[in-house]
Amino acid sequence: MADYPEVPSQASTSDPQARPRRDMKEVGQEDRFSDSSGVLFEQAMAQTRMAVCLSDPHQPDQPIVFANRAFRRLTGYEEEEILGRNCRFLQGAKTDRDAVARVREAIENEDVLVIELLNYRKDGTPFWNALHLGPIYDSKGKLIYFFGSQWDVSDVRAARAEERHAREMARELSHRMKNMFAVISGIVNVVGRVRGIEDATGEINSRIHALGRAYETTLDEASVGVIELGPAVKAILEPYAVGERLKFLGNGVQVPFSAMSLIGLVLHELAGNATRFGAWAEEGDGQVKLDWQRHGGQVVLTWIESGGPKPEGPPEETGPGAVIMDRMVAAARGTIDREWTSDGLHAVLTVPIEGEQA
């Protein structure tokens, strides 16, 4: 997740792109600190939880000449085991050679580098090290040390990997589920053809598709068990391809997974009716406005048609679609109110949502 910093925040004060010469030269060999601030600096270096080491680029194989307590604690080595050795003693079997090559290159070019690489403690246990390294110059601009700070980011890496895995699984599941809806739909179509009941199976299929689409946008959120209503609603109504004749007013409501099948099927019925007799009928240029809001423990969807053929009040006979819709809503302990105003159908669906969520 983007929330995890790639490197500890300390490192972010040094931009890898920036040339460090001006900022860092004060920390040089013949430092310009007054005596008291020199002591402060030494104490800070010694006591910070940030592992720090310095290496001397002018000695053969660039040995470490200073390592603070945090460095010793992180790596498990004693001071005498560290001083005089090149930093590479922290590398091991699984350390990425490309990363090491980048470190070497940065040292050769006197660049600042922030990189994560796998290092090993004295006891052989590996850890992910967010290494921040860069040159240190004296007041005349001469290279005197290389500075390295180490931060154990193993936990961050593990969390990132776990999340990536979870996301992969959700996507795989999403793909399989949508494919399964498509297969079911195929079976229904084929049976309809064999039995000569294609009208009936066509109707069944339109509902299956509405359901499949209701979940389409949802599975990536499955890990938290809620669905963003906006994208789901848009996916459900997408095949009606009415463009500007549909306005979405709602925003940012989440509903539990279990509420989605009802909402999907009700919207499908409303959209189907609007296409046949209502605002989306072929001849007109009527519009539908769809709003969704959360009111306490309920989600309220409001479907407002306008500009279609003048309705003559409620249809005389309630069609089978409406009967099913009413029963489904009742089964979910919700309500649906339909009012035929002079402008068109005005329907309000409420769906109770168990488990109060913010």
Added chain:
Amino acid sequence: MSEGCRILLLDDEPLILMDLEFAAEDKDCLPLTATNVKEALAHIEAGDGVSCAVLDVTLRDGETCVPVARELERRSIPYILHSGDLNRQEGTLASLDAQLIAKPACSRRVVDTALSLAGTEQASAS
């Protein structure tokens, strides 16, 4: 209009393929079905070729429809994508300049959309 149109249908799931095949037959066109990239390319390269295509994006054994899409593009044959794998294939989908119909969708609508592209191609060619 779509009569006699040769429509390539690529999907690794047999039932979806059959459903699309029926929908194409209802339109009096000739469905050419393929379950993998090799079969699809064979149809394209065969003597009479194809006039339009419906391509499933994620196929079995890690294949995607990209090689087929590229070959169709090379021959200026219109195609649409038919996929349920929108999230994982974002990159692939973005690299292909084609209309996308998300699964599950009505097979008639899928086939009609592909045929309408073949219609415009033919119209603009004449």
